[in-house]
Amino acid sequence: MGTDYSYIITSFDFHTIDLEPFMYAGTNITGVRLFDPTSTQVQQVIRFWDERQKDHGQEITGETLLAETALVHDAVLLYAKALDEFLKGREIVLKSLSCDNNDNWEHGYSIINFMKVSEVTGLSGLIKFDHEGFRSDLKLDIVELTSEGIMKKGTWNTSEGVNFTQTIEEENEANAKLGLKNVTFIVMISLVDPHAMLKETTNKLDGNDKYEGIGIDVIHELSLMNGFNYTFREQEDGSSGNPNNVTGKWDGMIGKVISGAADLAIADITITREREQDVDFTMPYMNLGISILYKKPQKSPSLFSFMSPFSAAVWKSVLAAYVGVSILMYIIARISPKEWTNPNPCIDESELEELENQFSLNNSFWFTTGSILQQGSELAPIASSTRILASVWAFFVLIIANSYTANLAAFLTVERNDELFSSVRELAGQRPDAPVFVKYGAKAGGTTEGFFKLSNDSTYQKMWKYMQDNYDDVMTKSNKVGVDRVLGDKEEYAFLMESASIDYEVQRKCQLRQVGQPLDNKGYGIVMPKKAWYRNILSSSVIKLQEKGKLTQLYKKWWKEKRGGGACDVDEGGGDAEELDLDNVGGVFLVLVFGSVIACFIGLGELMYEVFMKEDKESFWGELKTELKFVIRCKGTVKQLKSSSSDNGDGSAEEIVANKDRKSKTPNGLRKRS
Numbered sequence: 122m123g124t125d126y127s128y129i130i131t132s133f134d135f136h137t138i139d140l141e142p143f144m145y146a147g148t149n150i151t152g153v154r155l156f157d158p159t160s161t162q163v164q165q166v167i168r169f170w171d172e173r174q175k176d177h178g179q180e181i182t183g184e185t186l187l188a189e190t191a192l193v194h195d196a197v198l199l200y201a202k203a204l205d206e207f208l209k210g211r212e213i214v215l216k217s218l219s220c221d222n223n224d225n226w227e228h229g230y231s232i233i234n235f236m237k238v239s240e241v242t243g244l245s246g247l248i249k250f251d252h253e254g255f256r257s258d259l260k261l262d263i264v265e266l267t268s269e270g271i272m273k274k275g276t277w278n279t280s281e282g283v284n285f286t287q288t289i290e291e292e293n294e295a296n297a298k299l300g301l302k303n304v305t306f307i308v309m310i311s312l313v314d315p316h317a318m319l320k321e322t323t324n325k326l327d328g329n330d331k332y333e334g335i336g337i338d339v340i341h342e343l344s345l346m347n348g349f350n351y352t353f354r355e356q357e358d359g360s361s362g363n364p365n366n367v368t369g370k371w372d373g374m375i376g377k378v379i380s381g382a383a384d385l386a387i388a389d390i391t392i393t394r395e396r397e398q399d400v401d402f403t404m405p406y407m408n409l410g411i412s413i414l415y416k417k418p419q420k421s422p423s424l425f426s427f428m429s430p431f432s433a434a435v436w437k438s439v440l441a442a443y444v445g446v447s448i449l450m451y452i453i454a455r456i457s458p459k460e461w462t463n464p465n466p467c468i469d470e471s472e473l474e475e476l477e478n479q480f481s482l483n484n485s486f487w488f489t490t491g492s493i494l495q496q497g498s499e500l501a502p503i504a505s506s507t508r509i510l511a512s513v514w515a516f517f518v519l520i521i522a523n524s525y526t527a528n529l530a531a532f533l534t535v536e537r538n539d540e541l542f543s544s545v546r547e548l549a550g551q552r553p554d555a556p557v558f559v560k561y562g563a564k565a566g567g568t569t570e571g572f573f574k575l576s577n578d579s580t581y582q583k584m585w586k587y588m589q590d591n592y593d594d595v596m597t598k599s600n601k602v603g604v605d606r607v608l609g610d611k612e613e614y615a616f617l618m619e620s621a622s623i624d625y626e627v628q629r630k631c632q633l634r635q636v637g638q639p640l641d642n643k644g645y646g647i648v649m650p651k652k653a654w655y656r657n658i659l660s661s662s663v664i665k666l667q668e669k670g671k672l673t674q675l676y677k678k679w680w681k682e683k684r685g686g687g688a689c690d691v692d693e694g695g696g697d698a699e700e701l702d703l704d705n706v707g708g709v710f711l712v713l714v715f716g717s718v719i720a721c722f723i724g725l726g727e728l729m730y731e732v733f734m735k736e737d738k739e740s741f742w743g744e745l746k747t748e749l750k751f752v753i754r755c756k757g758t759v760k761q762l763k764s765s766s767s768d769n770g771d772g773s774a775e776e777i778v779a780n781k782d783r784k785s786k787t788p789n790g791l792r793k794r795s
Contacts, residue, residue, distance in 0.1 A: 127151070133188035140266050150266040153277065155245040156191055157262060158183025163244055166194065188245075195243030203235040231668060238404065238660045249657070252392060252404050252646065280652060301658055302348035308340055309374040309386035309648075311359040315625060315679040316388050329353050335679040336387040339406055339647075339663075342671060346662045354383065361390045363566060364399075375400055378648050386648035389622065391568050393643070401651055404660040405644025406672055409621040411569050413545060413561070413636040416607055430528035432702045439521060442713060443493065446514050447486040449717055450507060453724040454480035457504035458731040480507070492518045506724035513716025520709040528701055541613070544637040548615060549584045561615040562588055562595030564603060569617050570596070572641060581640070608632060621645070625680055631689035 127149040130138070135152035143150060156163055167181050207228070218224050233254075240249045251257045256279075263275040263283070277283050310317040316336040320326060329337075332353055340351055362375025371379055374386040378400055391409075392402045428436070454460040461476035480488070484500055491498035492515055502508045541559055542548045551558055561584070563569040573585035588595055595614075597603040603616035604626055615636070623635045647663075649656055666672050681687045703710075728749075 135264065136183075136271060137185060137187065140271070144266060144270070151274075152264055152266075153261040154264055155188045155261060156186075157273070158186060162242075163191075166244060186244075191244040195241075195245050195248055198243050199236055199239060199241050199248050200232075202241050203232055203239045206239065207232050207235050231664075234404065234664045234667075238657055238664060240657065251397070252402060252644075252660075300347065301655055303350070304655075305350040305352065306384040307382070308351050308353050309356055309377050309383040309388075310336060310353050311356040311361070311374065311388045313359060313389050315684065317353075318684070335407075335675050338675050338678075339666075339672075340385075340387060342666055342675075343659060343662050346665065347658060351385075356386075356388075361386075361388060362396075364395070371399060375648055378650055381650070384649065384653075389619070390645060390648055391619070391643050392646045393568060393571070395571070396648075399651060401649050401653055401656050402646030403649070403656065404663045405646050406663050406666070407621060407645040407676065408642065409619050409645065410639025410641045410643060411572055411617055412620040412623050412639045413548065414604065414607055414616045414618055414623045414626065414633060415542075415559075415636045416632050417634050418541070426532060427529065429532045429700055430525050432700045434703050435701060435706060438703065438710060442517065442710065443489055446510065446713070446717065447489045448482075449721070450488060450510055450514075451480055451482050451485040453506050453510060453720055454478055454485070454502075454504070456724040457506050457727045459504035459727060460502075460507060462503070489514060493522075495522065504724070504727060506720045506727060509723060510717060510720035513713055513720070516716075517709055517713045521706065524701060524706055542615075542636065545584075545640060546580055548636075549580050549587075557613055559613040559615050560591075560595050561617060562591075562597060562603070563617040564600055565592075565596040565598060569619065573617075604630070604633070621680075625686075627689060628680055629685045629688055 128151070130150065130152035132138075133153065133155050135154050136158050140150065163183055163186065167183060167186065170181050213228065216227075218226065237250045237252065237254060240247060242248070246260045247258060249257055258278055258280060260276050260278040262273050263277055264271050265274050275283055310332065312318060315334050317332055317334040320331055320333050329352065337353070340353075343349075344351055356374045356377070358373070360373030362371045362373030364371050370376065374383070374388065374390070375396060377383040378386050390396075392405060396402075431439070455478060460478050460480060462479070464475070464477040479500055480502075488498050488500045488511070491500075492511075495518070502511045541557060542551070548559060548561055563573070570588075573581050573588065576582060576585070597606065597616070600616075600618055600622055603618065606612075606614050607616050608630065620635065620639045623633075627633050627635060647659060649659070663672075679686070
């Protein structure tokens with residue numbers, strides 16, 4: 122040890138080391154510390170602890186307080202503040218969680234987000250975090266051993282390095298206390314669907330009124346919460362921003378924010394570590410990841426695909442219902458007197474010799490067939506009983522036909538399972554000599570390219586090598602070019618892009634789909650200058666929008682509703698469509714049976730009433746027996762009558778079955794009731 126030696130002690134527990142033997146050696150001993158053990162705050166905490174440690178015989182002083190202990194204290198302090206903020210205006214019901222499953226506390230992520238945006242001054246200084254949960258603006262004291270002891274020489278922080286002043290921090294804290302009311306922000310946007318778009322209208326609009334999109338709505342919601350004003354400015358080339366390889370300066374919207382030409386920028390700008398070195402972001406207002414866009418596989422044609430919507434049991438039941446209702450219509454029509462009508466309306470009733478029934482067995486089957494095909498027929502039931510049966514049958518056909526149509530659409534849109542690939546690893550693992558080789562690429566110069574270029578994963582490195590070796594062939598100038606290439610028929614091509622953009626395209630182009638899960642996890646954030654004083658205010662507001670479900674509503678609005686969204690919302694389960702069984706449609710069969718029973722009783726009631734009202738009958742039961750015998754014989758559709766003045770002499774009408782061809786009188790088979 123001597124004046125020729127200099128030592129840098131990197132331990133945060135520098136102040137706990139006994140350096141008294143070296144105080145007068147002249148050796149330069151420099152170190153860093155998280156906190157000043159002589160500060161008022163540290164001493165207050167130590168006194169608080171000492172009062173509770175007397176019984177244990179442990180004495181804590183500023184010189185023995187370890188950095189780890191101080192950090193634990195600060196962690197508890199931050200958690201307590203975040204929990205207090207979270208519980209304001211909320212009623213939390215604690216539910217027990219089982220140790221045997223993976224259930225999470227439903228409010229856990231919200232508290233984590235509050236911790237990320239909360240700020241608290243602890244023993245280690247100001248505590249705040251970036252969007253990834255890493256501590257930002259960490260400040261350390263630079264101390265040096267002198268003959269008078271350890272003396273503070275300066276400070277170091279994560280953003281500016283060595284610094285002997287806190288002017289910027291003090292200014293930011295003062296501005297933050299004033300809030301954003303009446304502040305006007307210049308907000309950069311780019312016309313990228315659905316983040317920012319020109320409104321579809323024939324009216325001339327100016328200023329902010331001519332724009333719409335999820336980015337526009339997010340800024341509007343934040344302005345309502347905080348009271349600031351804003352003016353949108355378009356980025357002409359639509360570039361989010363890339364650094365110059367030589368000068369390191371950013372272009373695009375990020376460059377405008379860095380230069381001070383704009384205060385904020387919102388578009389499809391992902392939060393990356395490279396960008397965070399020069400600008401700040403709010404908390405993500407949308408989470409996403411890189412995924413694969415590919416066209417849906419072609420479906421194998423099947424001659425009997427039309428049979429798929431119903432199970433065999435349903436088809437058999439429908440056939441049985443068809444036959445049963447047709448026969449029942451024939452029988453009830455013979456029972457009901459109102460279905461026996463005058464075939465020649467021009468003949469006076471007093472001269473009427475015969476009645477005819479329009480519902481022959483063939484006509485009954487034709488009537489039910491017309492209902493199934495929804496084409497109808499020239500036959501029209503007259504009696505209440507036959508009308509009830511016809512109505513119940515029509516209701517049955519309505520439900521069955523609509524169920525068949527809906528399920529058929531699902532069966533015709535499901536996919537086969539014989540896909541060329543189903544994950545990114547299968548895509549990367551293709552053999553060059555495969556019968557069908559799927560090319561893949563991404564937008565040149567975009568964040569997706571950067572992800573593969575910088576990834577340490579062996580699969581992603583392999584994919585980047587392929588894209589790099591075939592750069593001009595597989596990389597595209599824009600996402601639109603990539604999407605169009607996927608839709609093309611000249612080649613098999615998969616496009617790697619952000620999952621949010623894929624979902625937007627899939628909602629509108631039904632030939633496309635997303636393959637596999639996202640490869641990473643990132644988000645869209647609002648860009649602002651580094652160390653902007655309004656960052657925490659906007660981040661807190663974004664979290665509140667998320668908790669209220671407003672961001673989810675905006676996503677649904679612009680992805681699944683506006684501008685053609687939701688056009689492809691058919692379940693693409695790859696075979697998930699299931700045939701309908703009797704468990705699904707059995708209820709309508711019960712309705713048909715119940716209605717048929719009612720029709721039978723009403724038909725019998727009509728017959729009994731007609732017999733009862735006859736004036737020339739011998740007896741009620743005898744006449745009813747005669748009528749039922751005629752119905753049961755099922756011979757012909759003509760009922761011949763004899764007047765009471767003829768052979769019988771007792772005033773009753775004798776009904777005889779006449780099996781003869783009536784086509785010469787009524788070619789079309791229609792019979793009108795006189």
